[in-house]
Amino acid sequence: MASEPTPQSTPEAAEPLLVLDDIQAGYGRAAMVLRGLTIEVPPGTVVCLVGPNGAGKSTVLKVASGLLKPRTGRVLVAGRDVTGQGPQQMLTSGLAHVLQGHSVFREMTVAENVLLGAYTLRDKARIDERVAFVQELFPIVGERWKQLAGLLSGGQQKQVEFARSLMVDPEVVLLDEPSMGLDPKATATVFEQVTRMRDAGTAVLLVEQNARRALETADLGCVLDLGRVHISGPASELLADPQLSELYLGGRPAARAETGGA
Numbered sequence: 715m716a717s718e719p720t721p722q723s724t725p726e727a728a729e730p731l732l733v734l735d736d737i738q739a740g741y742g743r744a745a746m747v748l749r750g751l752t753i754e755v756p757p758g759t760v761v762c763l764v765g766p767n768g769a770g771k772s773t774v775l776k777v778a779s780g781l782l783k784p785r786t787g788r789v790l791v792a793g794r795d796v797t798g799q800g801p802q803q804m805l806t807s808g809l810a811h812v813l814q815g816h817s818v819f820r821e822m823t824v825a826e827n828v829l830l831g832a833y834t835l836r837d838k839a840r841i842d843e844r845v846a847f848v849q850e851l852f853p854i855v856g857e858r859w860k861q862l863a864g865l866l867s868g869g870q871q872k873q874v875e876f877a878r879s880l881m882v883d884p885e886v887v888l889l890d891e892p893s894m895g896l897d898p899k900a901t902a903t904v905f906e907q908v909t910r911m912r913d914a915g916t917a918v919l920l921v922e923q924n925a926r927r928a929l930e931t932a933d934l935g936c937v938l939d940l941g942r943v944h945i946s947g948p949a950s951e952l953l954a955d956p957q958l959s960e961l962y963l964g965g966r967p968a969a970r971a972e973t974g975g976a
């Protein structure tokens with residue numbers, strides 16, 4: 715495992731779908747949050763970014779989706795430099811962002827919530843095709859299509875958010891703490907859906923507090939510390955590293971396994 719701030723090695727040498735290259739970013743006059751951060755998301759992978767509260771995980775996703783412009787560094791999607799584009803252009807370029815917390819409109823139906831994700835699409839046949847796709851991927855979305863989204867459980871609402879993000883058929887979906895506030899069963903379903911998204915052809919950059927569970931789901935992992943990627947590599951190697959477990963994953967794997975902790 716590398717312990718230097720270099721991009722993670724990829725299982726195969728495919729060109730990454732998303733590259734954040736040497737990013738410096740922050741808010742106003744405050745000190746930089748990201749200080750030379752580099753992350754790559756190869757096709758067909760879930761890349762998980764872990765780190766303590768306030769480390770800058772959400773900031774990384776905001777830079778990727780155009781909500782925050784980097785001071786320096788580049789954002790590349792499928793080899794194309796999209797640095798400085800705003801959120802709508804980023805969406806069109808292939809980056810969809812599912813924000814931290816809950817973002818369904820409770821007083822709108824599941825259908826209306828999902829179709830909000832299609833606002834950049836013009837072709838009715840294309841929209842119908844995408845609706846069929848997300849309903850197949852997330853069966854609950856199809857089953858509850860005409861119900862108010864507020865009547866769904868937290869985990870089901872998260873799947874509505876996933877469905878909305880996939881309407882534009884993004885290259886990479888950016889997921890910020892999808893398991894936040896969910897019970898263990900709903901958390902397990904949400905992580906299952908993350909791998910289903912990957913298997914259906916969308917790469918995922920996943921940010922999680924629930925670091926151990928997220929790394930068990932991910933193909934590659936990165937640990938964010940002091941505004942840079944401190945450690946990166948195959949998720950299974952990060953999970954097996956005792957020092958990393960102690961520092962970032964809340965103790966040793968064996969100790970957690972005894973409690974069955976989800």
Ligand SMILES: Nc1ncnc2c1ncn2[C@@H]1O[C@H](COP(=O)(O)OP(=O)(O)OP(=O)(O)O)[C@@H](O)[C@H]1O
Pocket residue numbers: 741744747765766767768769770771772773774814923
């Ligand atoms: N809109 C903002 N304006 C000013 N500072 C901000 C803003 N958003 C975040 N920050 C600051 O940037 C730093 C990183 O925040 P960020 O939300 O990226 O962390 P995080 O790793 O996602 O944390 P958490 O695990 O709590 O979600 C923090 O010091 C935070 O206070």
Ligand SMILES: [Mg+2]
Pocket residue numbers: 771772773814890
């Ligand atoms: Mg956050």
